[in-house]
Amino acid sequence: MSKAIALKIIAENKEKAERQKNGPVADFAIGFHNIAVHLELEPVHETLTLAALRAGGLTDIPPNMNYYAATPGLWEFFRGVTWNDDPQCALFKDSREYNDELSSGTVWFSQFEAAKHNEASRSKTGYLLGRSHFGDLQFLHSMSSSVGEPAVETRDKVLLWCELMYRTVTGEFPEHCQIGGVEISRGGFDLLRFFDRDTDPRPERNLKFLLTRDTEYQKMQIERRALGSLFHIIQDSYAKGHTRRVEDYSSGYVKLGAIRTFHCYTGQDEEQHSHYDSFKVEDVQISNLDSFNPYPGARSAIEACVRVMELWRNGVMWNDKDGKPGAVHVLEDIFKLAPDVTPGDNTI
Template identity: 35%
Template structure:
């Protein structure tokens, strides 16, 4: 029998809606969309996956205690006989405020002959509102339902319509905007390891949270932001331990080293100003080789390996954690109790974080490939792009350092505008986010196929993600001073050099052609390359001549107009 998903129940006192969905099928349900019309979702709701044979709780809280709750969810599933055609069902529910309004719970199926939803008896009055829905899948082949599939169902349209540390603190208080998590979720949705399209930060399940724990590990490597719980991997602590270590921790602490010391490459940053970019890149690749191999689990790295063996220059008896600690202990930090910890997923989440950070303006200066899409600066002096456009970033010019940066660093890591992981355009306003998502998708696909480090993963990191510009500079803390300027925009200087080489070769071919064509009246047939050179030469020569002719004709036209004007003016005066 399938394991039941543990519902996350929040104590209620008002007009909450508490809906139980029972999956009576042999396939999983994936959240397609959700809408809180009145009220706010409880933590973990609506769940983004309802496992086969399991039940799930959907709780919509009454925000003010007197406004009521009203919402809807759409789940997607696939019939075993036709795994390429999505089916869906919609659940609508309401616990309205007011003694004269009734509760309601109704369902709609995109194809009732295949997906059957049964609403069990519920009370029309009373608060909070509790309802139960059972969902069944017929054993009939989907191919036998062609007629039903071709006949539009009246509810089908409705069913388908409709970079800093980011986390929500205790009592739902938002401490930081979860930009990293949203970027990762967006990438997973679009990858071969698809998250359900309706997945958001608030409804991640425990298995998906293991990736997020690795994603957050880069910022909180001792796991001080989380409670050491045996049953939960997403229970956040008050945060005072993390803040204490961040602001006043020992230099040997992993928190201090990763944010201010030799391990700043966790964030695609240099250890100090004036560091060689090649050294920073080498540190990142060396670290990632071990961590990625640990993530895929099919190479020579095991979670029981000691830190001193794998990183002898990074960990010793004086570091925290010490060199005797294992890779598993490294990623568990101060939270070793969780019984379902997945070190592979946490290691991979850390890899994703490094990729994402490398595209954040506060971490690196990259060559801007589309300066024409810039729309100046906003009222606070921050760069912005034209509507519908976003930054396209190229090679790394400079790795930044955290020490010495102004508070403007945070602006480019955060987002005041709302985002939806299923809508990539909602990330356009965050400079570097679209590139971070694109590269994260590629890395997830490599991970999904368990591609070995030497079979393309190293090249992906070295020559695509962390590739250095031909005019890369020493590290500095200057976040935005050169971003978008002429010397850091358009095509990379490497590409420009290649273009210059091509122009040089073309110039030599033209000279040779001109010399050889000195025997203009011989019967020798010019080669194809000579034809090409002559054609380009003639275009470049005739272009200035045509421009001169046009200007000359323009002057003549103006002169004629002036003479004609004087003649007419004299005629009017004489008249």
């Protein structure tokens, strides 16, 4: 998990950023009412996503574009890539007109802290946020759900989510499709394993509720949000705190290959985890992928997302169709396991 929401805690409180006439301006420091806590954030996932979208052929993104100047259309991708860290959409206000307005953050923070210290809050019947960061849904961040979990099981769950998101991107699973009605499985895992009558959301809820909590935003694009969530799980898989991959230095920078270990967040060094999840976004330029080379995993993460972006733009379906290879093969390759793969651990 990126921990973009918990990179650095400092004692102060701020008002959210004002909306300017020339477009949305975001303040990464999210204030909490009545809580003397302030989060200082780096938009790492958003920056990786911008670079991948531009390299993948989204031509209306200027070479010097950054998070602060993103359009509402780009924010639909951002809301998706943020979802894995904010699956209950608690960090944003729900508005018919805007998709980038930050909330006070109080609900998100209280749920995160509860899940961190209370086992019930991160159990299957607990908060979705707690489950995804500390419980059975850690695979949403390309991490094992427990120390000792076989890597093949973690990979199966990751690919199950990849299939759900990709087939939502292509329109095969429309937003009104019920979670319990999505008949996909991988290695014995299906969606009903994670969403049942005791969970939030329940299986009768639809994909729009799952990804947006039934947002009122008039220009919501479910395919962009799904692609964002898919990008997140890919990007996390190249972060040192999430996985250990085969390293190749022959290109002059570290290129990451097959997965050797999926890490588990429970019991990890949180500060060290956050360190490897971040970089200074002002030091990179989305149109110059070489600028990402100094940051281990960043270039590889972008290139993997570009592969998926190109599949989407070329109309490739998940499964093989009419003799045309499906997207499943690319995702299986992105999450390929190394011959010496080991069970999940909480090292970095």
